[in-house]
Structures are given as C-alpha cells and as structure tokens.
Amino acid sequence: MSTGEHLDNHHDSDHPTAKQYVLVGIILTVITILEVGVYYVEALRSLFAAIFLGAGAIKFAFVAFYYMHLKMDHYLFSAFFFGGLVLATSIAIALMAILGAF
Amino acid sequence: MQDIEVEHQESTDHANTLGVDMRKFLMWVFLGSDCLFFGAFIATYLLYRNSSIVGPYPHEILDIPVTSASTFILLTSSLAMVLSLAAFQRGNTSAARFWLFATAFLGSTFLGFQVFEFYHFAHEGLTPKTNLFGATFFTLTGFHGAHVALGVIWLFSLLGVSYTRGIPPEKSMNVELAGLYWHFVDIVWVVIFTVIYLLSSLPPSS
Amino acid sequence: MATHSTAIKGVTERATYTGLMGWITTVDHKRIGILYGCTAMFFFLVGGLEATVVRMQLYSPGMDLVSPGMYNSLFTMHALTMIFLAIMPLGAAFFNFIIPLQIGARDVAFPRLNAFSYWVFLFGALILNGGWLFNTLPNVGWFAYAPLTATEYSGAGTDFFICGLQVLGVSSLAAACNFIVTILNMRAPGMTLMRMPVFTWMTLIISLLLVFAFPVLTVGLIELMFMRFYEMPFFNSNQGGDPILWQHLFWIFGHPEVYILILPAMGIISDIIPTFARKPLFGYGFVVGSGVAIAFLSFAVWAHHMFTTGLSALAVSVFSGATMLIAIPTGVKVLNWMATLWGGSLDLRTPMLWSIGFIATFVVGGLSGVMHASPPVDTQQQDTYFIVAHIHYVLFGGSIMGIFAGIYYWFPKVTGRMMNETLGKWHFWLSFIGMNVTFGPMHIVGILGMPRRIYTYPSGMGWDFLNQIETIGVFIIIAGMLFFLQNAFRSWKNGEIAGDDPWDGRTLEWTIPSPPPEYNFATIPVVHSREPLWDSKHPELGDHLPSVTGASDDVDTESIHMPNASYWPAITAIGVGLGAALLMVNPILSISGVIISIVGVYAWSFEPAAPEGH
Structure with missing residues (x-):
C-alpha cells in the first residue's frame, strides 16, 4: 500500500483519475509478468513462498485501495473488509497449524 | 459528544x-x-494439498502460462470497470458503455478459459471425484467461476439499463456497486492464482 | 429539523395491500417481527413436543415408546428446531420489532431485504422439517459429525439437514447485513454508539458474528453435500480425507453460534433490569465492552468442543486458555446486572422475574461451561448428560428465560395491551421450577456416567430415579407454557390497554404509541443522553438538556415517506427454497428455483421502493 502513496498526492478528489487507474493497471500487469518470470528461475525456488505471497499482497492492496476506493472511502468499509480478511486468514493458519498441514 | 449531532438533515x-x-x-x-x-474453501484446499492418495497431482496438471493469461484478462477487466464507472460519473455515456461492455466481455473470456481448463483437466483424468485435489480445486474455482458468472450477468444487465432507462451521473452508484463486487471477484482470483497456482504447482523439490 | 411540507403529494400512489396479501407483501419491520415471532413460537412448541417424547422414552429403563431410529430423529430435530427455528428467529423477532424503535428510525435500512429474510427463513424451516413427509428425518445429531453423515450410514434425512440449513443461512446472512447497516447508519441524531441501548448493541454484535461465522458453516455444508451427492472425497478417510475437518468447520461456526443464541437474552435483560430497578445500568461501558470481547474471543475457542479428538498439547492449552478467558467478560456482565439490582427500588413485575431467573440459572450454566475449559474434566464429561445439563441451563435457563422476559416486557408495545400479571407469574414459577427439576438432575446422571443420545438404558445403573424426576419436570414446564399460551391469546385482544409507556421506560421505544403507527416516529427524535425518555421525565436529575425532542403533535403524518409493499421478496424467497429443495431430487430441476429467484431479483430491482415524486 505504501508503495502507491505517491499516486494520490496531487489530488484531493473522491476518486482517482482515469490516468491513475491506468497506471495501477500497468503496475498490476507488470507484477503478474514478473511473477511468471520468477516462477521459471530455479535458483529462487526457496524464496518462492515469500515472493509470491508478497506480490499477491501488493496486487490485492492496489485493487482494494484504488479500484475499490478503500483509500478514500469511509474507514468502516475497510474495517469490515479487512476484518473478514484477517479473520479468514487467521482461521486458515490456525487450522493448518492444528492439523499439521504446513 | 454534543458537537457531532446532525441537526441539518435534508429530510x-x-x-x-x-x-x-x-x-x-x-x-x-x-x-x-x-x-x-x-477463506474456508482456500483453507480446505491448503489442508488437503498433500493428502491426495492418487494422481493427478497439482504439479502434473496446472498450467501456469495459460492461467497467467486468464489472470491478466481478469485484472484488465477490473481496469475497464473503473474506467466505466469514472465515465458514468462524468456523464460520458458512450465511453462508459464501451468500458462496461469491455468488462463484461473480458469476464466472459475469463469464464471461457475456465471452461477450457475444466474440460482439459477432465480429459487428463482429474474430476472432482478423483482425489482430494480434484474435489477442493473444482469446488473453489467453481464457486469463484459462479461469482464471475453472476457478475457478468449483472454487468450486462447494467448495460441494458443504460440503453433503456439511462444511468445518469447521480445514479452511478448502481455501477459502483457492481464494480465493488467485480473487483472483489478479481481480488479473490489474485489469492487463488498465488496460493493454488503459483505455490502448489511446483513438482516436489528434489 | 426540516419538515416534510415541501413534499409533492400524490404523484404516485403508494402500493399497499390488505388481509393475507397485506402480510405476504409487508415490508414493515413491525409486521415482519410479528411474523418471525409467531412462526418461531410455533416451532418452539414443536421442538418442545419432540423433547417431551424423548423424555417420556427415558422415563424408565427399557421403555419402548419410540423405536431407536425414531429416537435419534427426535433428539436431532429437537436440537435443530430449538436452535435454528425457535431461539434464533425469536431473537430476530425482537431485532425486527424493537431495533428501529430503539434507534429512532422509521424502518430498517432495506425493508424488502428484511421481508426476504423472513420468507427465506420460513422456507428453510419447512425444508428442515420436510423429512416428516417422507419419514426420513435428520438423525445424525445437530452437529452431524462425519463420517456418520456419509451416504453409507445415513439416509435422506441428512439431505434435509443440509439443504434446510443452507437456506436458513441465506436468511440469517441477509438479516445480519441489514441490521448492521441499520444500526450503524440509521440512528437518530445524537444517538452516538455509546448512547445506544444495550439490546441494540447486542444485536449489532450478533449480526457481526452471523456475518463472519455463518459462511464457514455454509462451506462445510457445501462440502458435505458434494460428498453425499457427487461422491467427492471431502471427509472420506478412504481417499485421504479427514472427518475431523468437518468438526473444525462446524465448530468455527458453532461456537459463535452459541453466543448468537445467548446475546439477545443478555441484551434484553440489560434493558429490563434498569427499568424495574429504577436506576441506570451499572457499568454500561463494561456491559457493552464485554459483549465486544465475547464476540472476538468466540472465534478463538471452537476446539474446546474437540478436546477428545486428539489435538496437540499446544492446541489444547491454547483453546483451554481462551475458553477460560471468555468466561471473564461473561462474569463481568453478571456482576453488572447484580450491581444494577443492588440498592435499586425493585418492582418485581413479570419481565423482572424472568430477568432475575435468567441471572440465577444462566450462572449455573456458565459455571458448568467453565468446567469444560479444563481438558481433563471435559474429557471425563464428553458426551454424558452433564453436557446436556450445561447446554440446557444456558439455552433454556439463559436464552429462553431472556426471551420470555422480552416477550412480557415488549408485548404491550407490540399489541397495545398488557399481559396478565397473575398468569405471567404462574408461567414464570412453573418454568423456573420445571427447568431446574428437568435439567438439574442431568448433572448428576451425567457424572454417574449416563451417555447422551442413547434411546434407553438398563436398570441398576443408579439412573432410574433421576430420569423419572427429569421427565416429571418436563410436564411442569408444559403446565407453565399452557399458562403462557392462554395469557398471550387472551391479552392480545382483551388485555388491559397499555398506553405509550406502561413500565415507566427509559428508551425511545416507549416515547411512541402502543402499538406504534406504521411510520413509528412522527418526527425523528434528537437524542441527548443514553436514557433519553427517563432523562426527559426527570429533568431535575439531568444536565438540563431536553433529552428527547421533536415529539410534536402537529406533524402531517400523511406526507411521511414510507416504502411500497412488495410481493417480490416472497417470490424470490420461493425461488431460493424451491431451488434448495429440488437439489435433493435432481440438480437440473433446481434450475427452476434459480430462474424464479432471478426473475424476482430483476422485478425487485426495477420496481420503485417507495412512491415516486417525493
């Protein structure tokens, strides 16, 4: 999320401009291409989990904060959405720990 | 606390x-x-990812290049969606309709990829009954696909409404709601692509 | 506040219906609340009869009243009916009727979605009970553990369980989303979060629990359904599946569900006790805060239902600790109610009796619950009658006591008439004695080793006498219920006229007529304190601000903007119910239900929600 802060510095409007939307789209595409590229680099294999989860989180954040306007919208919307997200993630991690699936 | 009272209501x-x-x-x-x-479907998938006792296993069957293409298509449809909403909010109806159609079209293309993938897997011997990978994979991606399909119907309905009743800027919330749903479906796919495709399609390390 | 005099009248007529169509098309939260209440009360009686047969079968060793198979169906249906068709919808009845009145609103945020929730609930209830028609009732216990639910071991009854609960889940989810938006976004001016009545707070918390817990059960049910219908290996250990995963998914939902059942009662008595003790709730912030703490912790205790499934020592410790922790906010609430009673000028009317009865019996159930936080104790008591005693002290002694307190308290607001005090007190004392006679001895037979879910038992185990007492207790409860039914029917039409504020109330619902007009508030009140009505009746105690304003009589109520009646919510709900029911026959057929729902949703989207032109 912090990587995208500069996008919104010059605008105080409710929603980002079309130009910013396109910029976010380009960033999302570039990340996806990089992910697929990394996938074929055997040397990075031990770092795959960290790289892919990190890249996925960045893409997730760009879509949520810019396309879904969470950055500019009421904080309660973020609370409900990220509340659900954190709860779901915690439950999944707890279940994997309990059932020894890591 | 008195200062936050709302005394000037419109109605x-x-x-x-x-x-x-x-x-x-x-x-x-x-x-x-x-x-x-x-989250619960993804958790089930992760819990069972090493539990299948017969193949095909994920690394034998998941196709990263094809899925990368469909991921790109879905991400692009989200871009088209926000451009459509921005155009509706400006009152630029023809641009808005174009981008709305593009969103729905890209969504349909994504579904086409998914149907192709399902047929391909069935041909390779992976059905929901085959093993736990098949059951968890088809259930998770199938329910995601159902969400996409519902979104496509919603988007085409909005396109129809924009021709019949019109969607002026003050009613652009109708589009924004569909957009939120659409981006959510996109975001879920980002997680699925990361966790199910990228992270579990590798052959067991030597 | 702006008045409504600028509205242009008569541009389109408001859609309304009368008679039966009026009830089917209603979007009025008060009528929907009454529908929920009457339906749930009917199922409460059905569930009670099922329990009565179970208890009669256990009256003495070797009884042969029902077959072992029927016995399994009866205890399963008793639990499902009481939890999903009686206690939850009785809570929903109060949410519907009372919440908009307590927050000073004219309706809920989405009136048609609210009607949809009720109709989906009704069809879900019918599907869950559909097994009666085909003599294949659910018989796997309400938590339906795998692999008992596999097709090899259980029949079509499990399909009714799956499809019924899925449909009920749709209803709960829609209602919960609706109430979250209503409570957070439709409060009257000045009603900050910390000025909301405790019942409103608890409803908000329950809605949050439903929104976040029910999807997990939905997923578990989908996986179970796919395992049964399409042979997917989800919980099938022959193909590497883990039956224990079902238990996890079920209890991740199931433990928040326990709080979904008890928190409405806690909210109700938190409103009643201050009214009849004539002093404000002691430690309002702590009561609210402990409700929030319970909500958080309830997602971290699920595995205490599973101590005997072979969890790791670490997992057992974590869940044991979290379970002990969740007792603290519950205890805080009990202390606050006691402190509210302390030094109050108590008025022991019927609602107050039920509330005090709640505290007494709920504490017993709460304490036996804390015992189960200890893994060795829990392992000893697993699947014995001690557990049955515990849940009935919590659900009957807690939830049902609180719900009856609420019924006696708000009946005058709903009907405009008082319930009879004498009959009410008979009802209370018979229920209170009856429930202790029925469920108290279960603690002892449980410790003596009597397992739950057995259709009969041999004599000479030391269980005979206690089982006889338990069965006699059921008939004491039934006698109490007869007093209630007579009281309710008689008072509905012929009770003493209640007036706006029969109990010298403290919150906004008592500022308006009983029964309330369709628009509830002629003008939306402006709230300046936590107990607006009480403070406006006692300006000498307050901070010299009028605590509730805007109740002027000269408002043109004709021009108040109310939503249109609509039959599309009911039709959409029919589609949902039909689709789920036909899934059991043939998935292709259930497409017809989907089509009806889609048509319903389109028509719903395109019809005007309210008369146009305002």
Missing part, C-alpha cells in the same frame, strides 16, 4: 448517521462475509 425520513450510502455499506458488509466463504 425527516431517516437519519444517515455515518453519511455513507446504505447500499455501498451493505455491499462492503457482504464482501467482508464473502472473505470467510472463500
């Missing part, structure tokens, strides 16, 4: 305590709930 019909759109709020609560829905 007496009902209060709007937070000053947010009711339907948008409802959509966000629903999306928070839907996180748990997909």
